[in-house]
Amino acid sequence: MLEHGGRRRAAALRYSVPEADWLDLSTGIHPFAYPVPAVPTEVWQRLPEDDDGLLGAAAACYGSPNLLPLAGSQQAIQGLPRLLPAGTVAVLRPIYAEHSAHWSAAGHTLQRFTADGLEAAAASADTVVVCNPNNPDGAVFPRQRLLDVAATLARRGGRLIVDEAFIDAAPEFSLADLAGSAACPNLIVLRSLGKFFGLAGARVGFLAAAADLRNALREQAGPWPLAGPARWVAQAALGDRAWQAQTRQWLAAASPRLQRLVAPLGDAKRPAVASALFVWLPTPRAAALAEALARQAVLVRGFVDDPAFTGLRFGLPGPEAEWERLTAAVEALRCA
Ligand SMILES: Cc1ncc(COP(=O)(O)O)c(C=O)c1O
Numbered sequence: 001m002l003e004h005g006g007r008r009r010a011a012a013l014r015y016s017v018p019e020a021d022w023l024d025l026s027t028g029i030h031p032f033a034y035p036v037p038a039v040p041t042e043v044w045q046r047l048p049e050d051d052d053g054l055l056g057a058a059a060a061c062y063g064s065p066n067l068l069p070l071a072g073s074q075q076a077i078q079g080l081p082r083l084l085p086a087g088t089v090a091v092l093r094p095i096y097a098e099h100s101a102h103w104s105a106a107g108h109t110l111q112r113f114t115a116d117g118l119e120a121a122a123a124s125a126d127t128v129v130v131c132n133p134n135n136p137d138g139a140v141f142p143r144q145r146l147l148d149v150a151a152t153l154a155r156r157g158g159r160l161i162v163d164e165a166f167i168d169a170a171p172e173f174s175l176a177d178l179a180g181s182a183a184c185p186n187l188i189v190l191r192s193l194g195k196f197f198g199l200a201g202a203r204v205g206f207l208a209a210a211a212d213l214r215n216a217l218r219e220q221a222g223p224w225p226l227a228g229p230a231r232w233v234a235q236a237a238l239g240d241r242a243w244q245a246q247t248r249q250w251l252a253a254a255s256p257r258l259q260r261l262v263a264p265l266g267d268a269k270r271p272a273v274a275s276a277l278f279v280w281l282p283t284p285r286a287a288a289l290a291e292a293l294a295r296q297a298v299l300v301r302g303f304v305d306d307p308a309f310t311g312l313r314f315g316l317p318g319p320e321a322e323w324e325r326l327t328a329a330v331e332a333l334r335c336a
Contacts, residue, residue: 028278031318033198034237048228057238066180068214073190073205081106087126094309131163138275159186168196169276179208204234282311
């Protein structure tokens with residue numbers, strides 16, 4: 001299995017620093033998660049039911065009637081490659097590593113392309129996979145550009161998959177409203193409650209796609225892909241527009257603040273990129289910087305495997321004390 005951020009226990013052991021003493025910025029999960037209300041006892045006891053209101057809340061929030069709730073968008077990332085006929089799949093580079101891993105494992109022919117090669121990739125592949133905004137480098141793809149690519153693919157019977165796990169801070173960029181519609185039957189969109197809503201542990205995500213694909217993934221997932229309490233919490237979060245608006249406001253200030261804070265660790269030629277829920281710092285010194293931060297009990301995610309895209313991804317600090325701690329850690333590195 002691939003490794004991901006959020007492995008605080010392993011860091012605690014490796015650096016002999018108690019888990020509670022770490023400033024964990026190794027994921028892009030919102031530090032102030034949706035405040036989960038007490039789950040009614042009955043919700044723990046009954047079997048989950050499809051008509052409990054979750055779909056309606058998600059449809060209103062995402063603007064899509066073509067949704068399938070899943071145990072995290074991860075379930076779609078793993079399931080789609082096993083459902084779709086073997087073919088050529090072009091996957092953006094860099095991207096959340098689970099995408100390429102599962103297309104390869106399911107026997108598809110994998111191609112990789114960088115953001116500027118999207119249109120060329122769509123000219124020959126059967127399936128194109130992008131992430132918008134992209135994790136880890138924060139690249140953003142305008143709606144019209146992706147719709148043009150989906151149209152190119154549709155002419156050859158191909159499909160476009162857009163992983164929108166991090167899009168909730170700027171939902172105007174989302175294509176969820178068109179995915180699986182009569183206008184874009186070959187467009188597939190993934191959404192997640194693990195990032196903006198901060199509910200990564202609940203394992204809730206959605207596939208927006210045409211009915212045949214939704215039905216096939218539903219069959220593959222079995223009768224109860226989501227636990228009842230996860231469905232209940234997700235419904236509350238998706239319906240809470242006041243919390244969402246307030247969160248967008250906080251993120252609009254927090255992410256540029258983080259960008260300014262960590263920028264001095266990079267170089268002017270390759271500036272830090274602010275995405276709503278994380279900052280990407282391209283640097284050839286990613287491994288050394290991640291190690292130096294870990295020695296100050298600050299956990300960040302270092303990307304070192306692809307020489308063209310080495311860098312650090314910083315998640316957002318939460319309370320003011322965490323911002324101060326990161327400021328001190330960055331200062332210490334600059335003076336070292
Ligand atoms: C870009 C991206 N997509 C999807 C996922 C899967 O998230 P989840 O299964 O919690 O929805 C992740 C998790 O880190 C991610 O970074």
